[in-house]
Amino acid sequence: MEYFTEINGLPIQASYTQKNIDDIFLPLLQHLTELQEKKGSRILVMLAAPPGAGKSTLSEFLSSLSGKTPGIHPLTTVGMDGFHRRQDYLLTHTTVRYGDTIPMVKIKGAPITFDLKKLISAIKQISSGIDCGWPEYSRPLHNPVEDAIQVTGDIILLEGNYLLLDQDGWRDLHKYADYSIRITADPIMLRDRLIKRHIDSGKTRSDTESFVNYSDMPNVRLCLKYSLQADLNLQILADGSYALL
Numbered sequence: 295m296e297y298f299t300e301i302n303g304l305p306i307q308a309s310y311t312q313k314n315i316d317d318i319f320l321p322l323l324q325h326l327t328e329l330q331e332k333k334g335s336r337i338l339v340m341l342a343a344p345p346g347a348g349k350s351t352l353s354e355f356l357s358s359l360s361g362k363t364p365g366i367h368p369l370t371t372v373g374m375d376g377f378h379r380r381q382d383y384l385l386t387h388t389t390v391r392y393g394d395t396i397p398m399v400k401i402k403g404a405p406i407t408f409d410l411k412k413l414i415s416a417i418k419q420i421s422s423g424i425d426c427g428w429p430e431y432s433r434p435l436h437n438p439v440e441d442a443i444q445v446t447g448d449i450i451l452l453e454g455n456y457l458l459l460d461q462d463g464w465r466d467l468h469k470y471a472d473y474s475i476r477i478t479a480d481p482i483m484l485r486d487r488l489i490k491r492h493i494d495s496g497k498t499r500s501d502t503e504s505f506v507n508y509s510d511m512p513n514v515r516l517c518l519k520y521s522l523q524a525d526l527n528l529q530i531l532a533d534g535s536y537a538l539l
Contacts, residue, residue, distance in 0.1 A: 322356070345403065376430045402509065405459065
């Protein structure tokens with residue numbers, strides 16, 4: 295099935311196999327519906343995956359599929375990208391990578407470049423059942439847009455790279471989730487995807503490969519090596535389909 299959407303201000307096209315829809319996605323949505331009905335109040339689902347794994351697009355697709363399937367409760371999807379620190383902060387604050395002191399903007403997307411305290415506060419709000427505004431990240435603006443969407447509904451799907459990260463501060467996030475999903479993939483495949491994404495956004499190949507190798511791939515390796523196990527674990531295969539682990 296071909297799926298078209300917009301993520302962070304950019305048009306996205308994806309394709310999902312009917313087998314994945316029938317064997318993984320619809321049973322997942324049915325399980326989340328039953329989980330919410332059993333709880334009797336809002337549930338929070340966390341979907342964690344490394345950069346380039348298509349987690350934002352998959353989340354949007356699951357939301358679309360839930361709205362078209364009888365007997366399935368609709369999903370509201372939100373992402374953690376809206377909790378990037380603002381560009382002016384990243385330009386004026388430094389960190390250390392490979393022994394060099396650098397502006398944070400050079401590794402934008404690393405855990406340190408997110409406002410974790412703000413993210414935790416927002417997660418507490420939505421997990422408690424409160425309807426609230428939620429920020430979204432705009433790639434054209436290079437900044438979050440505050441209260442870009444309104445969080446309502448009984449099933450909230452939160453997606454992000456580090457929601458299951460097994461490191462100080464981050465590892466406590468999963469305790470707010472009623473259900474968790476983790477996606478893994480071959481790092482070489484993810485590198486190719488990331489390079490294509492940056493080129494599609496207007497960057498040159500040489501600049502893109504340099505940035506992906508220096509900034510994105512350490513984040514990929516971090517997610518693949520230091521993530522907690524989830525309730526549902528999936529792997530992206532070479533053809534773009536998903537397999538249950």
